[in-house]
Amino acid sequence: MxxxxxxxxxxxxxxxxxxxxxxxxxxxxxxxxxxxxxxxxxxxxxxxxxxxxxxxxxxxxxxxxxxxxxxxxxxxxxxxxxxxxxxxxxxxxxxxxxxxxxxxxHAALRQARRLEQNLNEILANTPAVVYTKNAAGQYEYVNQRFLDLFHLTMETVIGKTDYDIFPLSDAQAFRENDVSVLNQGRPIQLEEVAPHDDGPHSYVSIKFPLKDEHGNVRAVAGISTDVTELRRAHLLEQDVQAAALVQAQLYPHAKIDFPGYEMAGVARPSQYASGDYYDFIPHGPGKMCVVVGDVSGHGLASALIMVETRSILHACLEDHEDLSLVAERLNRYLFRDTPEQQFVTFFMAEINHETQTLSYFSAGHPSWLIDGHGQRRSLATTTPPLGLIETLPCSTTHLPFLPGDMLFVATDGIPEAYSASGQMFGWERTVQQILDHRDKSPEEILEKLIQRVEEFQSGNVRRAEADQSPSRKPIHFEDDLTAVLVKHQYAPASVEPSCRKRFPLSGWLV
Missing domain, CATH: 3.30.450.20 (PAS domain)
Incomplete structure (x- = not known):
């Protein structure tokens, strides 16, 4: 053969x-x-x-x-x-x-089956609503999300139209969009509204044509994503940004005119709105109140309490000259109006231009007095934070405030800033930054301080400062950063300068 x-x-x-x-x-x-x-x-x-x-x-x-x-x-x-x-x-x-x-x-068939299974898993678990409808508007396919949202079964959907499932106005809108895809023969993206159990929800829908083997449009497919929460979050973010702008207007903006003194403040919120507060408030002839507060927590809730604190404080200062009475009244209002466990650390000092003295009360808030020779003193706290207990006896401490002296007050976001290695910035670095630049203006000193803290948090620290201990603390996110600085430049000509020796020197550090 x-x-x-x-x-x-x-x-x-x-x-x-x-x-x-x-x-x-x-x-x-x-x-x-x-x-x-x-x-x-x-x-x-x-x-x-x-x-x-x-x-x-x-x-x-x-x-x-x-x-x-x-x-x-x-x-x-x-x-x-x-x-x-x-x-x-x-x-x-x-x-x-x-x-x-x-x-x-067989390998190609197995691969196709795996892809089909994967696609089915994706369609079954995606949070988006996926569906196809023929040219007459009858459903050919819907995914599990569609069935769950609208309390349907596959048997009650396939072959039905939107008019059988949704209210007339919604069904009419869906159909008009589908017809637009059928007529144009191309994908479109649009916004739609669908009824949910808790009310209308907004969707971003991508609808596109499905074609037969001859290239003719035979059906419409759609992927609709619920953006209701995103819209609400966006609106909330806009409200928070607007609140932050309003809050920013509450800080002092104009240069403070108080002869013989230079003073400045800085506030850097970690979020849009801040629970930190500082202020310079005239309190009678030749007197200026310096205020710093820190509401517990962060964000909008703390910012609202901060705004209330400022409003109450201004009203109290108009009615009372005694800082102790101001503090007691402010505490009562905050105790009544703030949620349980919410509190405010608060520092207020009254600088008397004539007597060259400083009278202050501190409700759990750190502060420092630095003399012209670089000696520094941590001012003692006089009361617990405001808003924790209804009746809070407050006392005022009186100290000399002489030419060359500086008053420095900051919120805990500065000393409690953490480096990439988990090391805390601390009060020692904070106060040392003030001393290192004390020949500059308060604005420049605070700018240098904030810049140093930001560098510290971002990891740009000297290798010698890096904490290599195995028990180092975890990295913390940035807190609100707020500080004020007052420098006594000279004594008023009509007043004999006071002498430091009239006051106790205990607590002064070199």
Whole structure:
């Protein structure tokens, strides 16, 4: 059969010839490579020794085509397609079998099934609503999110239109948008409103056409994302920003005119609005009140309490000259109006230009007095923070405030700033920054201080300052940063300068 052998070898596929007894009479090179054995080891063997035909998996009847399994010599079996045609040569009858390797097809099919499964998982778990509708507006598919939101089942949705599911006005709006996609034949993005149990929700929808094999638009698909909470958050953020602008106007802006003294303040909120407060308030002829407060917590709630604190304080200062009475009244209002566990650390000092004295009360708020020689004194706290207990006896401490002296007050966001290594900035660094630049103006000194704190938090610190201990504290987020500084420049000409020795020197540090 030279012609047959020539045909076998010229064929571009794997061919196997068997007789009536299913004994292999001939193979071509492709079949030998597929079976994995040389021709001499295959010819004469029974067809079933290598190939198992799944007779129940008939692919076609003319020619007969089955799915089967090929077991190469010394290798794992793999799926094949077997197409068989009868042949007759003289008295010999048999069949010619074409073998097709299905491994790539099966791998592609498995991959397609995995992709389909992944897609189904994505559609089932995405927070977006996904759906398809035919040209008549009937639903062909919806995902689980759609069913859950609108309390439906797949059986009650498929084949129905929006008019069967939603109120008329909503359904009409959905249909108009779908028709727009069908007519334009391109994706569109738009905003839609859908009814929920708690009221209307806003959605951003991307709708796009689905086309048939001829390129004609046959359906509309949509992916709709609920943006209601984002809208609310955006509106809230706008409100908070507006509140921050209002709050910023409450800080002193104009240069304070108090002869013989320079004073400045700085406030850097960690968020839009701050619970920190500072102020310079004239309190009668030749007197100036310096105020710093820190409401517990952060954000808008603390900022609202700060605004109330400022309003009450200004009203109290108009009615009372005695700082102790002002503090007691301020505390009563804050105790009544603030939530439980909310409090305000508060410092207020009255500088008397004529007597060159400083009278202060401190409700749990640190402050420092620095003389012209660099000696520094931490001013003692006189009362607990405001707003914790209803009746708070307050006392005022009186100290000299002479030319060259400085009063420094800051909120805890400055000393409690943390570096990248978990090291705290601390009061020692804070006060040292004031001393290092005491020849500058208060504005420049505070600017240098805030700059140093920001560098410290961002990690730009000297290697020698890095805390390498295994028990170092975790990194903290930035707090509100607020500070005030008052420098006594000179004594009034009409007043004999007071002498420091009239007052106790205990508590002064070098």
């Amino acid at each position: 030279p012609e047959l052998a020539q045909f076998f070898n010229a064929a571009g596929c794997a061919l196997v010839m068997t007789d009536e007894a299913h004994v292999i009479r001939e193979i071509n090179d492709h079949a030998g490579q597929l079976i994995g054995s040389p021709r001499s080891q295959i010819v004469g063997q029974h067809f079933r020794d290598f190939i198992y035909i799944h007779e129940t998996e008939l692919i076609s009847g003319n020619p007969l085509a089955y799915r089967g399994t090929l077991t190469p010599h010394g290798k794992d079996h793999f799926p094949i397609k077997i197409s068989s045609r009868p042949w007759i040569s003289g008295d010999v009858r048999g069949a010619i079998h074409t073998l097709e390797d299905l491994r790539d097809q």
